[in-house]
Amino acid sequence: MQLTDFFIFSSLMSSINQLLLEAKSVTKYFGTITALENVNLKIHAGECLGVVGDNGAGKSTLMKVLSGLYKPSAGSLFFDGKEEILESPKDSQNLGLEMVYQDLALAGNLPIGENIFLGREPTKNIGLLKFLDYKKIKELTDAHLGKLKINVKSADQKVEELSGGQRQAVAIARSTAFNAKVVIMDEPTAALAIKEVGKVLDLINSLKKTGVGVIVISHRMDDIFAVCDRVMALFQGTNFAESELSKTSRDEVIGWIMGKK
Amino acid sequence: MENKDQEKESLYLKIMPYLEKYGILLLLVIMIVVMHFLQPDVFLSWRNVTNVFKQISWQSMLALGVFMVIVTAGIDLSVGSIMMLSLMILAIVAKAGAPWYIVVITPLIAGFLCGLFNGLGITLLRMPHPFIMTLGTLYIFRGTGNLISGGTPISGFTDEVRYLGHGRIDLTWLGLEKSQYLPVSLVLIAIVYIIFWIFMNKTRTGKWIYAIGGNPNAARASGINVNKILVIVYSLCGFLSGIGALILAGRTDSGYPNAGLQSELDAIAACIIGGASFFGGRGTVLGVFAGVMIMGILRNGLNLMDVSSFWQQVLIGSIIVLAVYIDVLRRDLGTRK
Numbered sequence: 135m136q137l138t139d140f141f142i143f144s145s146l147m148s149s150i151n152q153l154l155l156e157a158k159s160v161t162k163y164f165g166t167i168t169a170l171e172n173v174n175l176k177i178h179a180g181e182c183l184g185v186v187g188d189n190g191a192g193k194s195t196l197m198k199v200l201s202g203l204y205k206p207s208a209g210s211l212f213f214d215g216k217e218e219i220l221e222s223p224k225d226s227q228n229l230g231l232e233m234v235y236q237d238l239a240l241a242g243n244l245p246i247g248e249n250i251f252l253g254r255e256p257t258k259n260i261g262l263l264k265f266l267d268y269k270k271i272k273e274l275t276d277a278h279l280g281k282l283k284i285n286v287k288s289a290d291q292k293v294e295e296l297s298g299g300q301r302q303a304v305a306i307a308r309s310t311a312f313n314a315k316v317v318i319m320d321e322p323t324a325a326l327a328i329k330e331v332g333k334v335l336d337l338i339n340s341l342k343k344t345g346v347g348v349i350v351i352s353h354r355m356d357d358i359f360a361v362c363d364r365v366m367a368l369f370q371g372t373n374f375a376e377s378e379l380s381k382t383s384r385d386e387v388i389g390w391i392m393g394k395k
Numbered sequence: 396m397e398n399k400d401q402e403k404e405s406l407y408l409k410i411m412p413y414l415e416k417y418g419i420l421l422l423l424v425i426m427i428v429v430m431h432f433l434q435p436d437v438f439l440s441w442r443n444v445t446n447v448f449k450q451i452s453w454q455s456m457l458a459l460g461v462f463m464v465i466v467t468a469g470i471d472l473s474v475g476s477i478m479m480l481s482l483m484i485l486a487i488v489a490k491a492g493a494p495w496y497i498v499v500i501t502p503l504i505a506g507f508l509c510g511l512f513n514g515l516g517i518t519l520l521r522m523p524h525p526f527i528m529t530l531g532t533l534y535i536f537r538g539t540g541n542l543i544s545g546g547t548p549i550s551g552f553t554d555e556v557r558y559l560g561h562g563r564i565d566l567t568w569l570g571l572e573k574s575q576y577l578p579v580s581l582v583l584i585a586i587v588y589i590i591f592w593i594f595m596n597k598t599r600t601g602k603w604i605y606a607i608g609g610n611p612n613a614a615r616a617s618g619i620n621v622n623k624i625l626v627i628v629y630s631l632c633g634f635l636s637g638i639g640a641l642i643l644a645g646r647t648d649s650g651y652p653n654a655g656l657q658s659e660l661d662a663i664a665a666c667i668i669g670g671a672s673f674f675g676g677r678g679t680v681l682g683v684f685a686g687v688m689i690m691g692i693l694r695n696g697l698n699l700m701d702v703s704s705f706w707q708q709v710l711i712g713s714i715i716v717l718a719v720y721i722d723v724l725r726r727d728l729g730t731r732k
Contacts, residue, residue: 203616224618239616241609243676244602252606253617255599265597 152179153215154347155200155231155316160209162195169195170371172209177316177347182338184362184379185351186391192371193351194236197318200349201233202226224253230315234305234322242294246286247275249293250308278311282337299330306337316347323357335360355384369393419670419685426689430696437699441575449646451691452560452580453478455684456639457655457662458669459591460510460632462683465666466595466608467628468675469525473513474636474662475655476536481505481640483540485556486549486650495555502640509536510633514626525629533659541652550649559583559638560645580642587638592680604628608675664711665690668718677722689714 155177162170170192177183187193198204200211202220210217213229220226223233233239240249248255251271257264275289284303286296293301302322309317322338323331338361341348352358358365359379366376367390375390389395430438437443457474464471481502489498513525513532522528554561562579595601603624606614615621643654669686671678690711697707 201616222618222620223616227618233616235612235616239610239613241606241613241676243609244606248602248606249613252613253603253619255602257599264599265593266599266602 153177154179154213156212156215157196157200158210158212160196160199160206160211162192162199162204163207168371170199170206173368173371173373175200175349175366177349179315179345179347180342181364182342182348182350182362184358184365185349185368186353186358186365186387187368187374188391188393190370191368191391193368194320195371196368197233197320197349197351200226200318201231227254227312230313232309232312232314232317234302234309234317234319236320236324240293240301240305240308243292245290245292246279246296246304247271247289249304250275250278250311252308254312274311278307282307282310282340297327297330298325299327299333302326302330302334303337306334310341310346314346316349317341318349318351320351321353322350323352323354331357355387358387359384367391416679416681419668419682419689423685423688423692426692426696430692430699434696434699438696443695443699445576445578445581447688447691447695448581448584449578450695451687452578452584453639453642453646453655454658454661454665454691455584455687456587456635456642457658458665458683458687459588459680460635461659461662462666462669462671462678462680463591463595463604463628464525464632465663465671465673466604466675466678467625468608468611468673469517469625469628470529470663471513471629471632472526472529472659473509473532473536474632474639475658476533476540477506477509477633477636478640478643478655478658479652480509480536480540481637482644482650482654483544483549485640485644486552487543489552489556490549495553498552498556499559499641502644503634503637506637506640507630507634510630510636511626513633514629517629518622518625544650544652546652548649548651552644552648556641557645557648560642561648562645580645583638583642587635588680588684595680600624600627605676608677610676661690664715667715667722670718670722672722673719 153176157173157175159172159174160170161168161172173192173196175183175196185193185196195204199206202223202225205220211220212218213231218225218229241252244252248271251274256267256270256274258267272289279286279289282303284307286300293304296304302325306319306322319338322334326334335357338348338350342361348361350357350362362379364376365379365382365387367374367387369390370393374393375395457478461471461474484505485498485502488501509532513529516522516528516532517525520528559579564577564579564582565573566575566577567573595604603614603619606617606619607621607624611621639655644650665686666678666683667673667686668689669678669682669684671682693710693714694707697710
């Protein structure tokens with residue numbers, strides 16, 4: 135199957151306005167500090183939502199709640215319309231939510247393939263014992279990197295030997311290796327050389343076409359306006375403003391970040 | 396200029412993986428050759444080689460346990476004390492007249508429980524670093540060992556109990572002489588190291604141990620239960636120390652208060668010499684074995700040449716510093732800035 139065929143097929147399969155994930159009145163306390171207060175968020179299939187906000191506005195905390203790394207102090211999460219309680223990132227992964235962290239969350243001492251499949255390694259049984267299936271890891275990695283048109287010397291290369299852009303590509307490849315429905319990207323272009331930014335943004339646009347809902351957290355207005363359909367701003371842990379991208383402007387969004395409407 | 400750099404890099408990429416994997420074995424072989432030339436009649440004799448393996452037998456168990464802990468970027472200072480406590484419990488159970496199969500199992504269970512205690516302490520009590528917890532248990536376990544034994548040696552075990560540490564596999568059926576036997580402890584080392592090599596390299600749990608050492612946040616974000624894996628690692632480390640106690644019981648025929656004193660430092664040294672990185676995520680089972688062998692051969696060789704044990708200390712210390720410096724250079728070359 136051609137890559138383009140695959141995209142068309144996928145977008146036909148998922149009705150474009152299907153609500154994938156909804157967070158309702160999420161509140162999170164750390165001791166006496168209120169990091170999030172009654173925050174709402176929605177993401178639909180094939181849509182890209184930009185989340186903006188100043189440092190400490192609660193963006194990262196919200197994403198960690200969505201991915202199950204933090205438990206919300208109050209509020210609820212709905213995946214495909216069904217309320218779910220996440221005990222760990224494994225639960226959100228099982229529901230089709232993947233996270234690409236700002237610090238990339240890759241183990242530099244492991245090769246590319248083992249990073250992509252970390253925690254979900256394919257195994258084969260020998261007798262009663264389960265052993266890692268290195269051959270399958272390599273095959274699946276090569277196929278997946280090829281699908282995303284990510285060029286690296288070899289899937290066996292250690293991640294610490296890669297450039298920043300290559301690492302970001304591996305992190306995104308990792309997030310999409312298991313039929314993700316929603317991918318959250320925390321500052322996906324922050325650590326990249328300028329020539330690599332375009333490639334990552336292209337990758338995000340390709341993901342949208344497959345029916346994946348993408349949430350991008352970014353400070354860079356260029357990124358937000360290149361890939362997002364909708365943008366929401368957090369300010370001091372609350373929903374501050376939200377708009378279709380076509381109905382707002384850079385200056386207005388920058389104003390939201392600073393708490394001005 | 397750029398071309399030259401690229402050439403250098405490609406050469407580096409070709410050689411380094413092999414050097415990283417087998418460089419330490421090269422050092423081991425060099426040492427053996429040098430010792431052979433210095434002591435041609437004795438060093439490679441059957442008697443001396445088996446002697447080296449008997450001497451390193453229990454240390455190799457502690458080193459293997461500490462190695463897994465170091466891969467997670469942790470440390471276990473209590474392995475010597477775990478071994479001593481397990482040995483004392485073994486001695487008391489043996490003196491109480493328990494059948495040999497009970498006596499043999501007790502140090503393994505005791506070691507495992509001590510390791511479990513470490514693991515639960517580190518994770519549940521959220522100790523800032525495993526150094527603290529295992530420094531505490533270094534005193535706790537040795538103190539307990541002395542309390543239950545009254546601080547005095549307990550000697551005299553049956554042959555079954557002593558088999559792993561003292562047993563001999565007769566090879567006369569191969570046409571060898573009676574003195575050319577195979578120590579059971581050597582076979583035990585081989586079996587245990589092969590099992591743990593498979594565990595670390597071929598199982599998901601082993602892969603996750605490396606991942607935790609490489610980047611614990613990445614492991615956590617991947618849905619790996621980091622605390623559970625840490626508890627497993629420290630428990631296995633304790634279990635291996637228990638095997639060490641069983642071997643030592645066979646070798647010395649006695650439980651004694653000073654057993655394994657400072658052996659945690661030897662175990663750490665063997666791991667570091669063998670290429671395990673204190674930053675975690677790096678090192679191989681084969682490397683640890685080489686590290687244990689290098690220390691064993693150094694001690695043995697220097698003993699054969701009648702060099703004072705004070706010089707042995709100086710030399711082992713120097714090798715540690717040198718080994719870590721090589722590790723630093725390797726990281727500088729291997730990681731992009």
